Structure formats: C-alpha cells, structure tokens
Amino acid sequence: MSKQIYNFGAGPAMLPIPVMQKIRDEFLDYRGMGVSVIEISHRSKEFDEIINRCDELVRQVAHLPDNYRILYTHGGARMQFSAVPMNLLPLKPAHKGVYSETGEFSRQANVEAARFGDIIVASSGANNNYDRLPPFSRDMVPDDASYAYITSNNTIYGTQYSEFPDMGDIPLVVDATSDIFSRPIDFSRVGLMFASMQKNLGPAGTAVVLIREDLIGHAMGRTPSLIDYTTYDKSHSLANTNNTFAIYTMCLVMEWMKEQGGVEGMAKINAEKAGLLYKVIDGSDFYAGTTFRDDRSNMNVTFTLPDDDLTQKFLQDALANGLYALKGHRAVGGIRASIYNAMPVEGCRALAAFMTEFERTSG
Ligand SMILES: *Cc1c(COP(=O)(O)O)cnc(C)c1O
Numbered sequence: 143m144s145k146q147i148y149n150f151g152a153g154p155a156m157l158p159i160p161v162m163q164k165i166r167d168e169f170l171d172y173r174g175m176g177v178s179v180i181e182i183s184h185r186s187k188e189f190d191e192i193i194n195r196c197d198e199l200v201r202q203v204a205h206l207p208d209n210y211r212i213l214y215t216h217g218g219a220r221m222q223f224s225a226v227p228m229n230l231l232p233l234k235p236a237h238k239g240v241y242s243e244t245g246e247f248s249r250q251a252n253v254e255a256a257r258f259g260d261i262i263v264a265s266s267g268a269n270n271n272y273d274r275l276p277p278f279s280r281d282m283v284p285d286d287a288s289y290a291y292i293t294s295n296n297t298i299y300g301t302q303y304s305e306f307p308d309m310g311d312i313p314l315v316v317d318a319t320s321d322i323f324s325r326p327i328d329f330s331r332v333g334l335m336f337a338s339m340q341k342n343l344g345p346a347g348t349a350v351v352l353i354r355e356d357l358i359g360h361a362m363g364r365t366p367s368l369i370d371y372t373t374y375d376k377s378h379s380l381a382n383t384n385n386t387f388a389i390y391t392m393c394l395v396m397e398w399m400k401e402q403g404g405v406e407g408m409a410k411i412n413a414e415k416a417g418l419l420y421k422v423i424d425g426s427d428f429y430a431g432t433t434f435r436d437d438r439s440n441m442n443v444t445f446t447l448p449d450d451d452l453t454q455k456f457l458q459d460a461l462a463n464g465l466y467a468l469k470g471h472r473a474v475g476g477i478r479a480s481i482y483n484a485m486p487v488e489g490c491r492a493l494a495a496f497m498t499e500f501e502r503t504s505g
Contacts, residue, residue: 148489151467152297152442152480153320154340161394161484180387184380192390193378199396203404206352207329213351213371214379214389219319219338220250221369222349226291226315226334227255228365230357233288233313240264240287240312242278245296246473247317252291258362262287271474272299274434280310289313289333295321297341298471300444300478301437306331313357321441322350323399324483325409333357341441342482344391348384399483408483415481415490416440422497428505429497432474446476453477456500463496 149156172179175188182188197212206212215221231237237259241252243266255261264283265276283290290309295302297320306314306328313333322337334353340346353371361370373381379389402408420438423429423445432444447453453476460468470478481490 145464147464147466148485148492149466150479150481150485150489150493152341152471152478154346155342155480155482156484157344157391158395158398158484161391161398164394165391179390182386184383184386189386189390192386192393193380196389196393196396199393199400200350200352203396203399204323204327204352205329205405209355210329210352211355211358211375213353213374214384215336215349215351215374216347216368216384217349218340218347219247219317219336219349220254222317222336222338222351223251223254224258225351225369225371226251226289226336227258227261228369229361229371230289230313230315230334231255231259232360232362233357234286236260236284236286236288238262238284238287239289239291240283241291242266242276242293243268244275244293244301245272245299247297247319248291248293251293251317255291259288264290267299267301272296272301273432275301275303275437278307280308280312283309283312287312289315291315291317293317293319295319295324295439295441297442297480298473298478300433300439300442300474302439302441304436313354319349320480320482321439323405323408324412324441326405339388339392341480342484343395345385345388348388350392395484402483411487412440412481412483415485415487416443418487418490418494419443419479419481419497422494422501426497426501426505428501432476441480441482443479443481444470444474444476446470452504455504459500460493460496463492465493465496468493 240262243263265278267276290312294316316335318335319337320341322342336351338349358371367373423431429445468477470476
C-alpha cells in the first residue's frame with residue numbers, strides 16, 4: 143500500500159478501500175470465469191446476479207419499501223434534472239413543479255425543468271449565498287403542483303436538511319446525490335429520490351433512482367425512451383447496455399455498507415466524523431464556518447480562514463500531510479472537507495489534528 147492519503151474531494155470521491163481491493167482482486171478473472179466483469183454481457187447470468195444482489199442490498203440496507211422501484215439510469219444526476227420534469231410534470235394538468243433553491247444544483251435543476259413546464263421557485267437561499275435552508279413547506283406549494291423538489295445535501299455550500307419537509311399529497315423529489323444512504327431515509331415523505339453514484343456509491347456517469355411505483359408511467363409523449371422511467375422499470379434498467387462496472391461497484395459498496403451497520407451505522411459514524419471537524423471550528427476564532435449551525439452538513443464541512451494567504455498555506459501544508467483536495471468551491475471560497483460514507487473516522491481525526499496544529503503555528 144502506498145503512503146496513506148485521505149481524499150476530501152467533493153466528487154468523484156473516495157471509495158471504501160476494501161471495495162477497491164476487491165475490484166482489483168476480481169478484475170482480471172471474475173469468479174473463475176477467466177474474464178473481467180467489464181467484459182461480460184449485461185444479459186449474462188453473472189451480471190443478472192450482480193444487479194439482483196444490488197437491488198436486494200438497497201432494500202435491506204436502506205429499508206426501501208416494496209412499493210418503490212430501483213432504476214439505474216444513464217447520465218448522472220444532471221440527466222435527472224431533465225428526467226424528473228419530463229416524467230412527473232404530466233401527473234397534473236397544470237404541469238407545475240415547485241422547487242426550493244438551496245444551492246447551485248437545485249438552481250440548475252429548476253432552470254432545466256423550466257424548459258418543460260410551469261416551474262415555481264417557492265423558496266431560495268440565493269440572497270444569502272445559500273448559507274442556510276430557507277423554509278419550504280406544504281402551504282408554499284399550490285395544490286395543482288405535480289411535485290415539490292429539494293436537494294437534501296448542498297455539496298458546494300455545506301448545508302443539509304436534517305429532515306425532509308412533509309409535502310403530504312404532493313410527491314417530494316429529492317436530489318440526494320451527496321448524502322444518499324448516509325443516514326436513515328423517511329420514505330413516507332419521498333416520492334422519488336435520485337443520486338448519481340460518484341459521491342456515495344461508485345463511479346461517475348450513472349445514477350440510481352428510487353421511485354414510488356405509482357409515479358412511473360406518466361412521461362410526456364416525446365420523452366426519449368432512455369429518459370422515460372417506464373423503459374428502465376420494464377427492462378430492469380437493461381433496455382440497452384448499461385454501465386455494468388458502475389452497478390457492480392455499487393453492489394460492492396452496498397455490501398460494505400451492510401457490514402458497517404447499514405444506514406443506521408453510517409449515520410452514527412458520519413455524525414462522529416463531522417463532529418470532530420465542527421468541534422475545532424466552533425472552538426476557534428481562526429476558522430469560521432460558512433453556514434448556519436442548524437443547517438450544516440455532515441457530508442461537506444465548509445469553513446474559511448482569516449485571509450487568502452493563510453488559506454493557500456493551509457492547502458499546501460495539508461497536502462504535505464496527506465490531506466488531499468480540501469480547496470473550497472469557488473462560489474464559497476475557503477476550505478471544504480467532503481466526508482462521505484467512505485471517509486474513515488481516522489481521516490477526520492487527522493484533519494482535525496492538522497487544523498488545531500495549523501492554528502497554533504499560523505494563527
Ligand atoms: C455532484 C452533484 C450533482 C451533479 O452530479 P452529476 O453526476 O455530475 O450530474 C447534482 N446534485 C448534487 C446534489 C450533487 O452533489
């Protein structure tokens with residue numbers, strides 16, 4: 143094993159080391175077949191076992207109810223910014239979608255959706271540079287809306303819903319790309335949840351959609367078949383050649399998550415990890431968190447230093463200490479530590495210790 147590096151990159155993000163070791167070990171010879179998992183047919187019995195196992199693990203690990211379907215879709219999360227309105231707006235004649243804009247990804251999502259129907263941004267944090275979650279509740283959503291939309295964790299700004307709003311009869315759509323399976327999910331409040339894989343699940347380019355079955359089958363007439371959820375549902379996501387390597391990797395990640403105690407286990411570990419970093423920030427006049435405390439994220443911890451020179455020095459010294467990819471997004475500046483499921487507690491302990499030492503010597 144090479145020198146220990148902790149990767150705090152926002153995405154593509156680190157994967158659990160045992161998962162990557164397993165991939166390496168199986169890569170040239172998948173279970174005695176003499177060929178690689180990326181060389182076998184998506185219609186083979188071996189791949190069928192992989193995708194079925196992945197489904198089974200999602201149901202077990204995340205407690206997905208029976209009336210929700212699992213779709214493996216092309217094009218990452220951003221393709222869902224189009225797929226959601228194309229599939230769900232026709233649920234009601236007004237073709238209305240209501241969005242809470244809590245960051246760049248929900249902004250992109252509502253801009254894209256506006257190409258397809260009547261899109262309302264009912265709440266927005268734009269005036270506060272998205273440093274908190276604006277209120278978003280059922281009474282802000284008209285009765286003729288087809289769906290209400292949130293981003294559960296705002297990857298760039300470092301905010302996260304501690305619980306989902308209760309939208310009652312209106313299906314809630316959740317972009318959970320940066321926090322899926324990081325904690326238990328209250329599916330009674332969710333109509334559709336999607337996440338691209340590269341933060342908590344596997345490689346980039348593919349997404350998982352968890353959808354209540356009554357929401358399938360309503361797509362606009364001209365929806366491309368590979369964007370229509372019905373196509374994925376009817377073919378077990380294999381209408382064409384899907385990204386078999388991504389699904390295989392996700393399956394291994396789900397096995398790993400099960401060993402960590404499922405979403406309950408992950409939630410506990412994730413709270414501990416974030417707590418180590420927030421403790422340093424809260425106890426310091428040198429570091430300043432960029433978000434409101436009640437809304438801060440357990441996945442992306444964002445903070446600033448007193449000036450740009452110190453920020454640059456922090457990044458350089460951190461890298462020299464094996465702490466990689468801590469630069470904040472340009473929209474916020476400062477530092478962002480992305481600590482998704484795969485980041486071990488030791489990584490956060492190492493960063494917390496580094497922060498304390500850096501403040502002592504440079505502060
Ligand atoms: C990373 C991210 C996206 C973009 O994902 P792509 O797969 O690159 O389209 C969308 N939403 C959220 C919340 C993200 O964190």
